[in-house]
Protein backbone atom coordinates (compact mmCIF):
# COMPACT_ATOMS: atom_id res chain seq x y z
CA UNK A 1 0.00 0.00 0.00
CA UNK A 2 2.93 2.31 0.77
CA UNK A 3 6.36 2.05 -0.71
CA UNK A 4 9.13 4.42 0.23
CA UNK A 5 12.48 4.29 -1.55
CA UNK A 6 15.63 6.06 -0.38
CA UNK A 7 13.92 9.18 0.91
CA UNK A 8 16.18 12.05 1.78
CA UNK A 9 15.43 15.51 3.09
CA UNK A 10 17.80 18.27 4.13
CA UNK A 11 16.46 21.52 5.59
CA UNK A 12 18.48 24.62 4.84
CA UNK A 13 20.18 25.96 7.98
CA UNK A 14 18.45 28.83 9.72
CA UNK A 15 20.43 32.04 10.25
CA UNK A 16 23.92 30.82 9.47
CA UNK A 17 23.32 27.43 11.04
CA UNK A 18 24.53 24.44 9.03
CA UNK A 19 21.93 22.59 6.95
CA UNK A 20 20.10 19.79 8.76
CA UNK A 21 19.71 16.38 7.17
CA UNK A 22 16.43 15.39 8.80
CA UNK A 23 15.91 12.23 6.75
CA UNK A 24 18.91 10.39 5.42
CA UNK A 25 17.87 7.59 3.12
CA UNK A 26 14.77 5.90 4.48
CA UNK A 27 13.37 2.85 2.72
CA UNK A 28 10.39 0.75 3.79
CA UNK A 29 7.08 -0.55 2.55
CA UNK A 30 3.81 -1.21 4.30
CA UNK A 31 1.29 -3.86 3.20
CA UNK A 32 -2.45 -3.20 3.23
CA UNK A 33 -4.03 -3.51 6.65
CA UNK A 34 -0.90 -3.09 8.69
CA UNK A 35 -0.52 -0.80 11.68
CA UNK A 36 3.06 0.34 11.54
CA UNK A 37 4.76 2.34 14.26
CA UNK A 38 7.51 4.78 13.36
CA UNK A 39 9.40 5.12 16.59
CA UNK A 40 12.37 7.28 17.41
CA UNK A 41 13.69 9.93 19.77
CA UNK A 42 12.90 13.62 19.25
CA UNK A 43 14.47 14.98 16.10
CA UNK A 44 14.86 11.51 14.54
CA UNK A 45 13.01 12.55 11.38
CA UNK A 46 9.57 11.00 12.00
CA UNK A 47 7.46 14.10 11.33
CA UNK A 48 9.54 14.96 8.27
CA UNK A 49 8.91 11.45 6.90
CA UNK A 50 5.17 11.72 7.50
CA UNK A 51 5.02 15.16 5.88
CA UNK A 52 6.71 13.75 2.79
CA UNK A 53 4.27 10.82 2.74
CA UNK A 54 1.27 13.14 2.66
CA UNK A 55 2.79 15.48 0.12
CA UNK A 56 3.26 18.47 2.44
CA UNK A 57 6.98 18.68 1.75
CA UNK A 58 9.01 17.36 -1.14
CA UNK A 59 11.89 14.96 -0.63
CA UNK A 60 15.26 15.97 -2.09
CA UNK A 61 15.61 12.51 -3.53
CA UNK A 62 13.73 9.23 -3.28
CA UNK A 63 10.32 7.99 -4.33
CA UNK A 64 7.01 7.37 -2.62
CA UNK A 65 4.29 5.11 -4.00
CA UNK A 66 0.78 5.05 -2.57
CA UNK A 67 -1.25 2.09 -3.71
CA UNK A 68 1.00 1.86 -6.76
CA UNK A 69 0.78 5.53 -7.69
CA UNK A 70 3.92 7.60 -7.48
CA UNK A 71 3.41 10.70 -5.37
CA UNK A 72 5.64 13.07 -7.32
CA UNK A 73 4.18 12.02 -10.67
CA UNK A 74 0.50 11.39 -9.92
CA UNK A 75 0.07 13.64 -6.95
CA UNK A 76 -3.71 13.91 -6.90
CA UNK A 77 -4.31 10.19 -7.44
CA UNK A 78 -1.76 9.23 -4.81
CA UNK A 79 -3.01 11.69 -2.21
CA UNK A 80 -6.63 10.59 -2.72
CA UNK A 81 -5.77 7.45 -0.76
CA UNK A 82 -4.14 9.26 2.19
CA UNK A 83 -5.48 11.16 5.18
CA UNK A 84 -3.16 12.59 7.77
CA UNK A 85 -3.50 13.92 11.29
CA UNK A 86 -0.43 15.97 12.07
CA UNK A 87 0.87 17.05 15.41
CA UNK A 88 -0.47 20.46 16.42
CA UNK A 89 -2.19 20.95 13.07
CA UNK A 90 -5.84 20.05 13.44
CA UNK A 91 -7.65 18.85 10.36
CA UNK A 92 -10.98 20.25 11.55
CA UNK A 93 -12.85 23.49 12.05
CA UNK A 94 -12.92 24.82 15.60
CA UNK A 95 -16.28 26.53 15.17
CA UNK A 96 -18.04 23.46 13.81
CA UNK A 97 -19.37 20.68 16.01
CA UNK A 98 -18.07 17.11 15.69
CA UNK A 99 -21.10 16.15 13.60
CA UNK A 100 -20.74 19.20 11.32
CA UNK A 101 -17.03 18.56 10.90
CA UNK A 102 -17.67 14.97 9.85
CA UNK A 103 -20.43 15.96 7.42
CA UNK A 104 -18.32 18.74 5.97
CA UNK A 105 -15.20 16.64 5.40
CA UNK A 106 -17.21 13.75 3.99
CA UNK A 107 -18.83 16.17 1.53
CA UNK A 108 -15.39 17.51 0.56
CA UNK A 109 -14.46 14.00 -0.45
CA UNK A 110 -17.58 13.78 -2.59
CA UNK A 111 -19.57 11.67 -0.15
CA UNK A 112 -23.21 12.65 0.37
CA UNK A 113 -23.50 13.32 4.13
CA UNK A 114 -27.12 12.20 4.17
CA UNK A 115 -26.02 8.77 2.98
CA UNK A 116 -23.57 8.28 5.81
CA UNK A 117 -25.61 9.71 8.67
CA UNK A 118 -25.82 6.24 10.18
CA UNK A 119 -22.10 5.78 9.92
CA UNK A 120 -21.44 9.15 11.52
CA UNK A 121 -23.74 8.30 14.43
CA UNK A 122 -22.05 4.96 14.83
CA UNK A 123 -18.59 6.56 14.92
CA UNK A 124 -19.67 9.28 17.35
CA UNK A 125 -21.02 6.61 19.71
CA UNK A 126 -18.00 4.41 19.30
CA UNK A 127 -15.54 7.24 19.96
CA UNK A 128 -17.66 8.38 22.92
CA UNK A 129 -18.32 11.75 21.31
CA UNK A 130 -22.08 11.34 20.93
CA UNK A 131 -22.91 13.50 23.94
CA UNK A 132 -20.72 16.28 22.59
CA UNK A 133 -21.76 15.92 18.97
CA UNK A 134 -23.39 19.36 19.00
CA UNK A 135 -20.69 21.26 20.92
CA UNK A 136 -18.15 23.35 19.00
CA UNK A 137 -14.86 21.51 18.53
CA UNK A 138 -12.87 24.28 20.21
CA UNK A 139 -14.75 23.62 23.46
CA UNK A 140 -13.93 19.91 23.63
CA UNK A 141 -11.16 18.41 25.76
CA UNK A 142 -7.81 17.76 24.14
CA UNK A 143 -8.47 14.01 24.08
CA UNK A 144 -11.86 14.52 22.42
CA UNK A 145 -10.38 16.87 19.83
CA UNK A 146 -7.77 14.27 19.02
CA UNK A 147 -10.44 11.58 18.65
CA UNK A 148 -12.39 13.90 16.35
CA UNK A 149 -9.26 14.56 14.29
CA UNK A 150 -8.83 10.80 13.79
CA UNK A 151 -12.52 10.44 12.95
CA UNK A 152 -12.26 13.15 10.31
CA UNK A 153 -9.42 11.16 8.76
CA UNK A 154 -11.50 7.96 8.90
CA UNK A 155 -14.68 9.41 7.45
CA UNK A 156 -12.78 10.35 4.29
CA UNK A 157 -12.65 6.61 3.44
CA UNK A 158 -8.91 6.90 2.75
CA UNK A 159 -7.09 3.61 2.58
CA UNK A 160 -4.07 5.01 4.40
CA UNK A 161 -4.18 7.00 7.62
CA UNK A 162 -1.07 8.80 8.85
CA UNK A 163 -1.00 9.88 12.47
CA UNK A 164 1.81 11.98 13.87
CA UNK A 165 2.14 11.52 17.63
CA UNK A 166 -1.58 10.69 18.11
CA UNK A 167 -1.31 10.36 21.88
CA UNK A 168 1.10 13.19 22.63
CA UNK A 169 0.01 15.27 25.60
CA UNK A 170 -3.06 13.16 26.33
CA UNK A 171 -3.84 11.77 29.76
CA UNK A 172 -3.45 8.06 30.37
CA UNK A 173 -7.11 7.27 29.82
CA UNK A 174 -7.50 9.20 26.57
CA UNK A 175 -4.27 7.72 25.27
CA UNK A 176 -5.47 4.21 26.09
CA UNK A 177 -8.82 4.82 24.42
CA UNK A 178 -7.18 6.07 21.21
CA UNK A 179 -4.88 3.05 21.06
CA UNK A 180 -7.84 0.69 21.42
CA UNK A 181 -9.79 2.44 18.70
CA UNK A 182 -6.85 2.32 16.30
CA UNK A 183 -6.37 -1.38 16.81
CA UNK A 184 -10.07 -2.04 16.25
CA UNK A 185 -10.20 0.04 13.10
CA UNK A 186 -7.24 -1.72 11.54
CA UNK A 187 -8.65 -5.12 12.47
CA UNK A 188 -12.15 -4.42 11.17
CA UNK A 189 -11.66 -2.20 8.17
CA UNK A 190 -8.31 -3.31 6.82
CA UNK A 191 -7.06 0.27 6.73
CA UNK A 192 -3.36 0.86 6.63
CA UNK A 193 -2.14 3.04 9.49
CA UNK A 194 1.27 4.57 10.04
CA UNK A 195 1.69 6.29 13.36
CA UNK A 196 4.71 8.06 14.76
CA UNK A 197 5.48 8.21 18.42
CA UNK A 198 8.36 8.46 20.80
CA UNK A 199 6.36 6.53 23.38
CA UNK A 200 7.46 2.89 23.49
CA UNK A 201 4.24 1.87 25.22
CA UNK A 202 2.11 3.04 22.32
CA UNK A 203 4.08 0.84 19.96
CA UNK A 204 4.20 -2.16 22.26
CA UNK A 205 0.44 -1.87 22.70
CA UNK A 206 -0.81 -1.26 19.18
CA UNK A 207 1.66 -2.03 16.42
CA UNK A 208 2.41 -5.32 14.76
CA UNK A 209 5.50 -3.89 13.25
CA UNK A 210 7.87 -1.16 14.25
CA UNK A 211 10.46 0.84 12.37
CA UNK A 212 12.91 2.61 14.62
CA UNK A 213 14.49 5.72 13.14
CA UNK A 214 17.43 7.55 14.56
CA UNK A 215 19.21 10.53 12.99
CA UNK A 216 17.20 10.15 9.81
CA UNK A 217 18.00 6.48 9.29
CA UNK A 218 16.14 3.24 9.81
CA UNK A 219 17.99 1.36 12.53
CA UNK A 220 15.44 -1.41 13.07
CA UNK A 221 12.51 -2.80 11.11
CA UNK A 222 10.79 -5.82 12.55
CA UNK A 223 7.78 -7.06 14.47
CA UNK A 224 7.61 -5.86 18.06
CA UNK A 225 7.67 -9.50 19.03
CA UNK A 226 10.91 -10.23 17.17
CA UNK A 227 12.63 -7.14 18.44
CA UNK A 228 11.83 -8.12 21.99
CA UNK A 229 13.17 -11.58 21.31
CA UNK A 230 16.32 -10.40 19.66
CA UNK A 231 17.27 -8.21 22.55
CA UNK A 232 16.16 -10.55 25.24
CA UNK A 233 18.73 -9.68 27.81
CA UNK A 234 19.48 -13.16 28.94
CA UNK A 235 20.46 -12.40 32.46
CA UNK A 236 19.63 -14.90 35.13
CA UNK A 237 19.75 -14.30 38.85
CA UNK A 238 20.58 -17.33 40.93
CA UNK A 239 19.86 -17.05 44.64
CA UNK A 240 21.31 -19.51 47.13
CA UNK A 241 20.74 -19.84 50.86
CA UNK A 242 23.82 -18.94 52.88
CA UNK A 243 27.32 -17.84 51.97
CA UNK A 244 29.78 -19.01 49.34
CA UNK A 245 32.84 -21.01 50.26
CA UNK A 246 36.22 -19.58 49.26
CA UNK A 247 36.49 -22.17 46.53
CA UNK A 248 33.04 -21.39 45.10
CA UNK A 249 33.80 -17.68 45.16
CA UNK A 250 37.10 -18.15 43.32
CA UNK A 251 35.50 -20.35 40.64
CA UNK A 252 32.67 -17.88 40.05
CA UNK A 253 34.97 -14.87 39.93
CA UNK A 254 37.07 -16.58 37.28
CA UNK A 255 34.08 -16.54 34.92
CA UNK A 256 33.60 -13.25 33.11
CA UNK A 257 29.85 -13.78 32.63
CA UNK A 258 29.28 -13.95 36.37
CA UNK A 259 28.78 -11.21 38.88
CA UNK A 260 28.32 -11.77 42.59
CA UNK A 261 25.58 -9.28 43.27
CA UNK A 262 24.97 -9.80 46.93
CA UNK A 263 26.67 -11.86 49.59
CA UNK A 264 25.00 -11.98 52.97
CA UNK A 265 25.27 -14.60 55.73
CA UNK A 266 21.80 -15.94 54.91
CA UNK A 267 21.66 -15.38 51.16
CA UNK A 268 23.87 -14.94 48.10
CA UNK A 269 22.71 -13.62 44.72
CA UNK A 270 24.76 -14.32 41.62
CA UNK A 271 23.86 -12.86 38.23
CA UNK A 272 24.82 -14.69 35.08
CA UNK A 273 24.92 -13.10 31.65
CA UNK A 274 24.09 -15.78 29.14
CA UNK A 275 25.60 -15.89 25.72
CA UNK A 276 25.80 -19.68 25.82
CA UNK A 277 23.35 -21.71 27.84
CA UNK A 278 26.14 -23.96 29.20
CA UNK A 279 27.33 -21.11 31.40
CA UNK A 280 24.21 -21.29 33.53
CA UNK A 281 24.67 -25.02 34.11
CA UNK A 282 28.29 -24.48 35.06
CA UNK A 283 27.29 -21.84 37.61
CA UNK A 284 24.58 -24.08 39.01
CA UNK A 285 27.20 -26.83 39.31
CA UNK A 286 29.56 -24.59 41.26
CA UNK A 287 26.79 -23.33 43.53
CA UNK A 288 25.43 -26.83 44.05
CA UNK A 289 28.78 -28.21 45.22
CA UNK A 290 29.16 -27.91 48.97
CA UNK A 291 25.43 -28.69 49.17
CA UNK A 292 24.32 -25.07 48.88
CA UNK A 293 20.58 -24.84 48.45
CA UNK A 294 19.48 -22.99 45.33
CA UNK A 295 16.43 -20.96 46.31
CA UNK A 296 15.53 -19.50 42.95
CA UNK A 297 16.63 -18.89 39.38
CA UNK A 298 14.95 -15.89 37.77
CA UNK A 299 15.23 -14.47 34.32
CA UNK A 300 15.33 -10.70 34.28
CA UNK A 301 12.39 -9.15 32.47
CA UNK A 302 12.87 -7.43 29.19
CA UNK A 303 10.70 -4.66 27.86
CA UNK A 304 10.43 -2.59 24.76
CA UNK A 305 11.90 0.49 26.37
CA UNK A 306 15.13 -1.39 26.95
CA UNK A 307 15.18 -2.67 23.38
CA UNK A 308 14.62 0.83 22.09
CA UNK A 309 17.43 2.29 24.18
CA UNK A 310 19.75 -0.49 23.19
CA UNK A 311 19.12 0.20 19.51
CA UNK A 312 19.13 3.98 19.66
CA UNK A 313 21.89 4.51 22.20
CA UNK A 314 23.89 1.37 21.80
CA UNK A 315 24.09 1.89 18.04
CA UNK A 316 22.78 -1.60 17.32
CA UNK A 317 21.60 -2.11 13.76
CA UNK A 318 18.81 -4.57 13.05
CA UNK A 319 17.76 -4.01 9.47
Ligand SMILES: Nc1ncnc2c1ncn2[C@@H]1O[C@H](COP(=O)(O)OP(=O)(O)O)[C@@H](O)[C@H]1O
Pocket residue numbers: 011012020021022040041042043044045046047048049
Ligand atom coordinates in the same frame (compact mmCIF):
# COMPACT_ATOMS: atom_id res chain seq x y z
N1 LIG B 1 11.30 23.30 9.06
C1 LIG B 1 12.50 22.90 9.51
N2 LIG B 1 13.61 23.61 9.27
C2 LIG B 1 14.82 23.22 9.70
N3 LIG B 1 15.04 22.08 10.41
C3 LIG B 1 13.96 21.33 10.69
C4 LIG B 1 12.64 21.69 10.25
N4 LIG B 1 11.78 20.73 10.68
C5 LIG B 1 12.52 19.81 11.34
N5 LIG B 1 13.82 20.15 11.36
C6 LIG B 1 14.93 19.38 11.93
O1 LIG B 1 14.94 18.11 11.31
C7 LIG B 1 15.20 17.08 12.25
C8 LIG B 1 14.08 16.07 12.25
O2 LIG B 1 12.91 16.69 12.71
P1 LIG B 1 11.51 15.94 12.80
O3 LIG B 1 11.23 15.28 11.52
O4 LIG B 1 10.51 16.92 13.31
O5 LIG B 1 11.81 14.83 13.91
P2 LIG B 1 10.82 14.01 14.88
O6 LIG B 1 9.43 14.17 14.37
O7 LIG B 1 11.33 12.61 14.81
O8 LIG B 1 10.99 14.58 16.24
C9 LIG B 1 15.41 17.76 13.58
O9 LIG B 1 16.81 17.93 13.79
C10 LIG B 1 14.74 19.10 13.40
O10 LIG B 1 15.34 20.08 14.19
Ligand SMILES: [Mg+2]
Pocket residue numbers: 046047048087165
Ligand atom coordinates in the same frame (compact mmCIF):
# COMPACT_ATOMS: atom_id res chain seq x y z
MG1 LIG C 1 7.74 14.84 15.34
